[in-house]
Amino acid sequence: MATIRSVRSRETLLSSLQGVFLSKGYEGATLTQLARVTGLGKASLYHHFPGGKAEMAQVLLRDAVAQLEQSAFARLKENRPAAERLRRFVDGFDAYVDRGRRHCLIAVLGQGSLGERHNEMIAEQFRDWQRRLAGVYEETGLKPKRAERSAQALLATLYGSLLTARLLGEPEQFQRAVKRQRKSLQDATA
Amino acid sequence: MATIRSVRSRETLLSSLQGVFLSKGYEGATLTQLARVTGLGKASLYHHFPGGKAEMAQVLLRDAVAQLEQSAFARLKENRPAAERLRRFVDGFDAYVDRGRRHCLIAVLGQGSLGERHNEMIAEQFRDWQRRLAGVYEETGLKPKRAERSAQALLATLYGSLLTARLLGEPEQFQRAVKRQRKSLQDATA
DNA sequence: GTCTATACACCGATAGAC
């Protein structure tokens, strides 16, 4: 079912769908909009996603987790000094959200009504990410408790500055927050 | 139109409606649900809010701004040392979101599709709040630039830890973040 | 794999009795 061309097409298809869910949320995204941005008819969407809107969101969610993993969290495993890995993680997150101009689909769908099982999956994923971040903080010399706190604080700062920057309509605020984080990670291990 | 009893009733009415918008978002909240939680028929809701769902959200939004102002930001104007006012602001925010168990309606509706005018109103409100926070930080001895950064960082931390704590289903994470903020505000001016 | 046409439920909203 997946020819070489269709693999690329599927990526652009998913990307178009993602745009709608990002800006409208799960409930706000309608099949009419989803069909329009993809250039397909509604019925054609059901060929690609027999489960309808719920399946689209599910696929996009897994996709977003994979992308964020690849863009950001994978860098925690590189063969570099711990502090440098943390800095590169921050940069990866920065890139994933397009420097504050785009929201994170996981956060968008995680607050919504996609069902308890999905929320639990997202929570599990976040717990894993926090653990891994804490592990790297430990490598920089922090005690476990402090490392855990730093990991939580880092994620909170990234998502929080993304949120407030978007509420304000000023992506620059997010960029400045990222810059500060980079700086503080630099200083901590200078 | 507003007898003494109806004033109290209106508060509980608004509170019920708020619960639906908080958990379902604007698009996700249906008139059927809104009617059910209030114990009224759909048609009766239109007596209280002739503008329908949009008016309910608008009223609730203004209400939330007023509540957050009263619970938290008003404390920045008290006759106390600046650092103590900041600490009391944090505690007020903590109380407003019920120690991390409840989301902030402004953040929920702000990301949504309530129209450009509302988003601009929310952005303006946040800018004002940031300015006022920065002003108090200046009073603690910080230079304007640093004060502005601290204000942005404080709001980002509060909203970010609220977001991540809720994604994780662990309000305790928010409470710990609040505790840390209090502590750092204590140390900064010990 | 995409389309047109359509089913059918539910949405927001209104009419009008009480």
Add this chain to the structure above:
DNA sequence: GTCTATCGGTGTATAGAC
């Protein structure tokens, strides 16, 4: 001020031709 009944519109989803 609340209700029942109902409207028109749109939402998700499907049938079936091509």
